[in-house]
Amino acid sequence: MSTKRLRSSTEVLRSQSSQSTTDGSTQSDSSSLREVSVTIDVADDFDLAKSICSYGFFVLAPNKWCPPPPSLSTDHGVFKRPLRYGEKGQHVCDVTLTMGQGTIDVSVATSCPLDDGHLGEIKQQICRMCRVSFPIDSWWSLHSEAKSLGFGRLFRSPTLWEDMVKTITVCNVHWKRTCIMNRLLCDKVSSHMGSFPSPSDVLKFSPEWLQRECNLGYRATRLYKLASAFTDGTIDVAWWEHSDRTQQEVWDACLSLNGFGPFATNNVLQLMGFLETFPYDSETVRHFRECHKVIGSLADITKKAKQHYAKYAPYQFVAYWFELWKGYQQKDGVDADRWEEGNAALVISCPQQQQQQQQEVRDVVNEAKRVKRGRQ
Known part of the structure; x- marks a missing residue:
């Protein structure tokens, strides 16, 4: 299509x-x-x-x-x-x-x-x-349940840059902190407050400042180096997104970047449309333990997951994400398209943490609004 x-x-x-x-x-x-x-x-x-x-x-x-x-x-x-x-x-x-x-x-x-x-x-x-x-018809021909629910087009960012930054912010961290980091980047770093910062915006600040003011931790250096790669031509977006580019070529280019290991590289690939990739992590281990009664290390689960989703090629990631997303909605009790700001921001949190985390997210949002009023 x-x-x-x-x-x-x-x-x-x-x-x-x-x-x-x-x-x-x-x-x-x-x-x-x-x-x-x-x-x-x-x-x-x-x-x-x-x-x-x-x-x-x-x-x-x-x-x-x-x-x-x-x-x-x-x-x-x-x-x-x-x-x-x-x-x-x-x-x-x-x-x-x-x-x-x-x-x-x-x-x-x-x-x-x-x-x-x-x-x-x-x-x-x-x-x-x-x-x-x-090509949603092709995917739906492999997964009738997904078709019945209209599931298949997975949201992504408007640019490769934003997708790569957001991928950095989801690595080795709880979801609530991912939400906070992205909010602070938009409100403290962007030259157009509230919008997603450009690579040039990021380079106006030191990694130390980004770490301190945007709650990025070790990710601050990775973000700074990524912004440098976008501005100095190391990352040529036209090359990366060219229709002739192969999955292996993008894999090699992404894996060579600072801070992009196998998980982050696989995630960037699926965001670019290479949906045969396997960005598996601790969520995969949890999902297979709870839903497929399979217990093992990440390496063990990765092997099992590849076998489990092979029948959905070339849309293995969509099939995997369908199962995860369905589980998140069941835990929340509300379909994602009905999520309000509070439950949406906390959907991947453990139930016993949600009340505390909800207040933390509200505090960050309120502080950002206060800062914005002060700058107007």
Whole structure:
């Protein structure tokens, strides 16, 4: 299944005003706003709520899913976030996504420059997040239960950079801290507060500052080196994402980066669309112990898991994640597309930790709001 034609946009231009900063980025003037409405044609089987609420990254800053009231179907859910665009991500806009009739309806609001080229970039980022071009019929032919639940398009970030950063923040850490790290990166590091920071934003700060102020721990050095790789050309996004690139080539390139071991590399691969990969970790061990009654080391479980999911090739990761995601929803008692901010942020936490962790997450969110008010 291929991505359908991106439809033309209509726009309402109130006024446009922006100021350039010393680093070339554009500082938005909130008193002037350009609003643009665009639509992206999607397949009849596309479901925005199920595409967004399918993978843990959707609850990480700066993503925000707003479920509808219980009386309405999830077709009325709304997804919001800032997107960076333009050369080196120097511009920012706020996008709001809703489900239309065979379309994703998008509202773009910005005080930064915005032309047709920028709109094309924004649309492509949205298509990447929602995996609009994923061949879901092929996957569903292998997994009837997933088809009955509309599951298959796994949410990801709008850019490879953001996916790789988020992968760093999920390694060897509890989920609640992953949530906190991403929130602090958006609120303390980004040159457009609240948006995801660009590589250039990260390089304005030392690893020591990032470690202290963003609760990154040892990941601060890895993040700093990753940002350097994106800015100095070590990571050529066009090369990485070229359609001719093989899984082995990307595996070798990613594994050579500081901080990217087998788990992180496998996770980056699945986020890029190589779904035969195996980013297995302690969650895999827990899942197989609880759901498949298999006990053993990570190496033992990895071998068993590869055998278990082999029949779903080339979508082994989707099959694995379907089982995990179904388990998270059962533990929470609510389908992911109905998650509010509180339970969404804590879905992977142990039940006995949730009350304490919920308060910690609220404290971070409230502090970020206080800092934002002080900077306005």
